[in-house]
Ligand SMILES: Nc1ncnc2c1ncn2[C@@H]1O[C@H](COP(=O)(O)OP(=O)(O)OP(=O)(O)O)[C@@H](O)[C@H]1O
């Protein structure tokens with residue numbers, strides 16, 4: 030166990046020392062500032078218009094509340110997208126990089142099992158990525174609330190599902206890192222991510238067009254890569270009753286948000302998939318030549 | 320003799336090509352063992368199999384009485400890789416601290432041990448610098464510090480002096496001798512044959528993945544000794560006298576090489592020259608060294624090409 034923690038700590042100090050974390054935080058702050066500034070201007074516009082129309086200040090209802098709801102949903106979508114991107118990029122070389130540079134040889138010659146090395150790397154990068162996405166999510170939702178007074182109906186469930194997606198994509202990247210060279214791994218995980226998104230789009234168009242074939246294709250893609258299904262689950266928790274009703278009228282023509290809560294099977298599969306990926310990475314790394 | 324290393328019919332294939340084959344090695348505890356061979360002969364691959372970094376295709380490996388896959392066995396090993404690449408963002412102290420912790424050393428022990436090994440490899444006072452800023456030779460020294468850090472019982476040094484200046488080479492030789500005095504077994508891969516000759520108890524030559532000759536230094540280099548004699552003029556009488564002491568090979572009107580059984584025959588050669596009244600200019604025993612043996616066993620060019628031709632298995 031102590032070896033696992035040692036490897037996890039190594040990953041964190043590496044990210045700190047290589048200035049990865051600083052660069053990330055600065056750029057993220059810039060992104061958040063930019064997005065929240067947009068929401069601030071939106072809020073000012075809406076208030077102005079309401080005043081011009083002679084409406085009293087106070088909570089907006091019905092369609093009037095939608096712009097703010099959507100800025101919450103799409104803000105979180107961006108957080109999820111950025112978080113996934115950062116999870117892949119930070120983790121893409123977690124094992125392969127050390128193999129390629131030769132650093133791994135002197136580490137594995139020590140009394141540490143290879144499974145411990147993989148688990149430690151996974152723990153370090155997962156911890157870092159989860160903490161990052163959690164931080165950005167909280168910052169975005171808090172900013173939204175402070176500016177508009179609006180908080181999505183179920184932010185905790187939404188963030189939890191987003192974080193599960195981040196853990197899954199980190200784990201798959203660690204697995205790829207034990208299987209492929211760094212660059213090939215990055216390409217493989219991004220293609221998988223794209224496949225997940227494509228699955229979501231197929232499903233939503235399939236539902237709109239009433240095409241069962243497309244829906245089953247989408248379902249298959251969701252099994253291979255549930256990251257998009259997890260996002261859709263999160264998006265449900267970010268919509269108000271009014272937004273959901275409107276989306277239902279449109280028969281789910283919006284592939285970025287779902288009108289139904291996530292199926293428990295997807296959550297379970299994502300968790301099992303994560304565990305399988307980590308186990309396979311540990312097993313696979315234990316039998317490769319260095 | 321208890322064995323620190325024992326392999327039986329060890330074999331490694333990469334993509335169907337045997338790079339190590341039929342390797343039976345026995346290295347006794349406390350021995351300094353030189354492992355020699357041309358580029359691509361399979362030396363580093365062998366070391367990696369002995370450390371559990373590479374899985375043998377077949378055959379068995381025992382190291383310190385156990386399997387290198389067992390962490391408890393690896394806790395007593397030290398290793399300086401051929402490509403000494405370490406986390407460049409660490410300082411030398413952090414690097415050694417990390418490796419010490421992996422090896423299970425206690426924090427308070429590391430506090431005294433790290434400066435000691437840094438001093439030992441000539442990096443005293445440079446421990447707080449990042450490895451990324453180290454020169455090639457300094458990096459190799461840091462790697463050497465890592466190899467001896469955790470009081471190993473068996474140390475693998477894969478070309479430990481490849482990047483070192485002459486002073487560093489002497490220092491490494493001293494470190495190896497020190498390890499030997501402490502009873503530590505040393506497995507040494509090197510192309511610097513004079514160095515190997517100076518420190519090794521036993522050596523083995525590998526070629527295309529197979530051991531072609533192995534033995535103690537004496538077994539390999541002892542035996543017949545050519546002695547070169549140079550005089551003002553070689554008279555028939557002198558040649559006849561010298562011929563009784565060993566086989567002759569006349570090289571010029573002044574110079575002849577006499578093959579004698581060993582060093583004990585040298586004074587007789589000197590007396591023979593003196594008795595003949597010839598003027599002696601030189602009398603030089605031309606001891607065979609590892610380099611001669613290496614060239615003889617391996618030929619003048621590396622065998623990587625040959626290995627590709629002969630090492631392919633059906
Ligand atoms: N990962 C690998 N994949 C394929 N072939 C390999 C691999 N590692 C080593 N080889 C081959 O195995 C052979 C032996 O390599 P090895 O590194 O053991 O040689 P060496 O004796 O240490 O040579 P050198 O003196 O140059 O260090 C070479 O022909 C090399 O090409």
Ligand SMILES: [Mg+2]
Nearest residue numbers: 362363364401
């Ligand atoms: Mg080598």
